Amino acid sequence: MNLTFHRGPSCLVARMSGELDLSSATAFKERVDQELRSTGIPNLVLNLRALDFVDSTGLGAILGRMRQVTAGGGKMVLAAVPPKVLSMLEMAGLATLMPVARTEDDAFRLISGGGPAGGATPGSAGERGAIAGSEGGATE
Amino acid sequence: MSDASDAQNRMCLRLSCVPSNIAVARIAVATFAAGQGFTVPDIEEIKVAVSEAVSNAVLYAYPAGGGITPAGVTISALSRGDELVVEVQDSGVGIPDVKKAREPGFTTAPGHMGLGLSFMESFMDDLSLESSPGKGTRVRMVKRRCTG
Numbered sequence: 001m002n003l004t005f006h007r008g009p010s011c012l013v014a015r016m017s018g019e020l021d022l023s024s025a026t027a028f029k030e031r032v033d034q035e036l037r038s039t040g041i042p043n044l045v046l047n048l049r050a051l052d053f054v055d056s057t058g059l060g061a062i063l064g065r066m067r068q069v070t071a072g073g074g075k076m077v078l079a080a081v082p083p084k085v086l087s088m089l090e091m092a093g094l095a096t097l098m099p100v101a102r103t104e105d106d107a108f109r110l111i112s113g114g115g116p117a118g119g120a121t122p123g124s125a126g127e128r129g130a131i132a133g134s135e136g137g138a139t140e
Numbered sequence: 141m142s143d144a145s146d147a148q149n150r151m152c153l154r155l156s157c158v159p160s161n162i163a164v165a166r167i168a169v170a171t172f173a174a175g176q177g178f179t180v181p182d183i184e185e186i187k188v189a190v191s192e193a194v195s196n197a198v199l200y201a202y203p204a205g206g207g208i209t210p211a212g213v214t215i216s217a218l219s220r221g222d223e224l225v226v227e228v229q230d231s232g233v234g235i236p237d238v239k240k241a242r243e244p245g246f247t248t249a250p251g252h253m254g255l256g257l258s259f260m261e262s263f264m265d266d267l268s269l270e271s272s273p274g275k276g277t278r279v280r281m282v283k284r285r286c287t288g
Contacts, residue, residue, distance in 0.1 A: 019163060021159075021162055021163065021191055021195065022162055022195045022198060022199070023159035023160050023162055023163065053166075053187065055188050055195065055256075055259070056192060056195075056253050056256050056259055057195055057252060057253075059253060059255075060251060060252050061251075063253070064251065084184055088259075091259070091262060092255055
């Protein structure tokens with residue numbers, strides 16, 4: 001898993017690539033949390049365009065970052081989510097919890113309260129249906 | 141060249157029960173499945189299911205202080221006609237309540253979602269789970285190739 005950080009308007013942008021599973025989840029959590037702390041930026045856009053693989057551990061790590069951000073008064077938006085990752089978010093019932101934008105620019109608009117601008121997907125369950133309820137069972 | 145649907149093929153991997161081997165297991169099984177004619181979307185689903193099964197072994201099979209010496213995890217795959225049968229087996233502490241463990245959202249690991257078995261069930265066509273406390277756990281998953 002590779003992670004690079006960039007500054008967006010009123011937000012931190014984290015671009016992920018590679019695979020997010022049990023072996024990389026801890027590094028992902030620590031690096032994102034550290035970057036949020038050191039920059040003092042409350043909002044996070046997580047760009048998943050180059051994320052090749054994620055499993056339930058990886059989804060839990062992403063959900064944990066959203067909780068971290070919202071607990072600090074910020075917003076988190078997922079951007080450029082690959083279809084297979086979006087399908088897993090829907091199965092896990094997380095698409096109802098996390099705003100999803102088509103592009104980083106759409107995510108910036110969501111962060112600034114400007115609405116989806118045609119880029120956000122509503123948090124509806126996919127054709128497989130959600131496995132978990134909106135609580136997701138996560139304890140993080 | 142032989143027809144993949146007529147072939148029987150098998151693989152077996154014995155790995156240490158550590159996080160870095162989760163990717164080793166899913167890539168090995170994915171490569172095996174590709175050789176048996178499974179489609180890319182099927183292979184993506186198989187990868188998730190294998191990742192979940194091996195992650196569970198890494199997380200739960202050999203807890204520190206559990207009184208069981210870590211003995212690794214075995215991943216086997218068998219191609220039989222249009223079926224891929226994947227088994228993930230450990231010799232760990234086992235699951236005290238299998239029915240409870242299969243409930244979506246149930247987990248004993250802080251920070252985890254408890255969706256591993258649900259994902260396995262969703263992405264594979266059949267799943268069985270056998271576990272004996274103190275002896276270990278075996279997950280058996282079947283994926284059927286769409287023959288069109």
